[in-house]
């Protein structure tokens with residue numbers, strides 16, 4: 001326990017502000033994700049969840065505050081340097097490259113560390129992808145796109161994954177498959193920051209939650225000790 | 241249409257050959273423009289001036305440093321390409337995120353400056369550059385004489401174009417390039433050093449122009465105005481092929497060279513305008529160009 005206490009959080013965000021051009025979107029976001037945790041950002045449309053992930057990655061217009069990854073400050077780094085520290089993003093719009101084949105999409109993100117998943121492992125998690133390798137990236141169904149968007153960041157050796165609404169708009173059977181994948185990754189020791197609108201899904205995989213409102217963290221909960229009062233809070237804030 | 245004068249087979253093949261030669265230059269130059277446009281979203285108006293610099297570079301390598309044509313084929317593209325990379329880093333990079341019009345104005349201004357400087361120092365008349373001895377002479381194909389140097393230019397340009405197409409469409413490096421072209425933000429968030437890729441891409445496109453300049457040196461004379469002469473047609477080729485299309489720029493380059501050559505045989509009066517007529521027609525029917533993606 002003593003050593004676990006000393007290990008820095010995988011991600012520590014403090015006083016994070018972010019802008020798109022002139023619009024000030026994040027107003028002092030504070031939270032942390034500890035090694036091996038699955039932490040979920042909840043919040044209504046437009047609360048700033050996606051912007052938080054982008055600000056951590058360094059792909060917003062401007063950001064201030066502190067984003068420490070494994071104890072190392074990254075606020076001044078460009079996004080390619082952040083990625084090379086072992087941070088990987090699965091963006092909300094999935095961002096599959098249409099000008100690349102499925103195989104090229106899968107192989108695109110460069111290796112940033114040892115210990116990425118082998119291709120065979122990825123194909124056991126997502127058997128559909130193995131059959132579509134030669135297809136164009138633009139030819140996939142929504143579910144296949146989502147699988148590819150997750151699969152391609154598992155190869156790289158990044159151990160901290162940010163998944164932005166991976167179940168959005170997908171059929172229940174695929175949502176279950178993605179839930180199982182997240183649980184499997186957690187068992188393998190990946191640290192995951194999830195963004196979800198679907199609390200019932202988040203509940204099945206998360207250790208802790210933070211609720212975002214108007215560009216800051218309103219409240220945090222641990223899954224283990226959610227009581228009736230917390231559920232009431234969630235109900236009020238999210239309408240779940 | 242019969243135009244009242246007999247056309248000999250020699251004439252036909254002679255003009256076809258000239259068309260293919262011009263087409264080689266159109267293809268190399270429009271390919272470089274397409275590569276640059278795809279990645280930087282800039283129409284590189286300095287392309288003609290950089291082509292001219294490639295030819296001058298070959299001239300100086302020979303006369304100042306004793307490096308022959310074969311050396312020039314390697315060294316001139318490297319030098320002019322490095323100059324291009326420097327331009328990108330110091331000037332073009334500052335325009336990122338601004339309206340593409342600024343890039344157009346900057347490169348157009350650069351073209352005028354470079355051409356003006358060369359004209360100032362070397363005058364408007366041409367400097368001779370000899371065909372390398374290994375490629376002098378011609379062979380008799382039975383129906384025509386094929387000068388060896390011209391055969392070399394066509395074959396070599398086609399190979400370079402094919403190699404470039406292959407590298408971009410079929411290799412891992414090319415996948416990086418296509419990804420960074422399509423979505424630079426996400427490509428960078430995966431760890432690709434996109435700014436460096438942009439610099440190298442511009443340098444590569446410029447190197448293709450310089451290579452074309454070296455190839456042209458023994459055919460036309462080395463003149464400060466040589467870039468300005470060819471570049472208008474090359475831009476028409478790019479518009480016809482479709483902005484940013486790699487394969488489109490290559491095929492259209494060679495094809496329009498041939499069309500120009502054939503026009504010289506059948507209707508010489510139109511040979512200087514035929515490319516622009518085709519451009520106007522294509523713009524009317526398919527504004528995105530023959531190979532461009534219709535948005």
Ligand SMILES: Nc1ncnc2c1ncn2[C@@H]1O[C@H](COP(=O)(O)OP(=O)(O)OP(=O)(O)O)[C@@H](O)[C@H]1O
Pocket residue numbers: 020023025043044045046047048049050051052092197
């Ligand atoms: N590129 C942009 N330029 C300007 N404003 C933006 C941009 N992207 C998002 N916003 C604004 O920033 C705010 C936060 O958006 P964000 O995408 O982070 O919300 P979110 O919590 O992820 O919402 P959702 O659940 O709908 O995905 C919103 O008001 C949105 O309109």
Ligand SMILES: [Mg+2]
Pocket residue numbers: 049050051092164
């Ligand atoms: Mg979002």
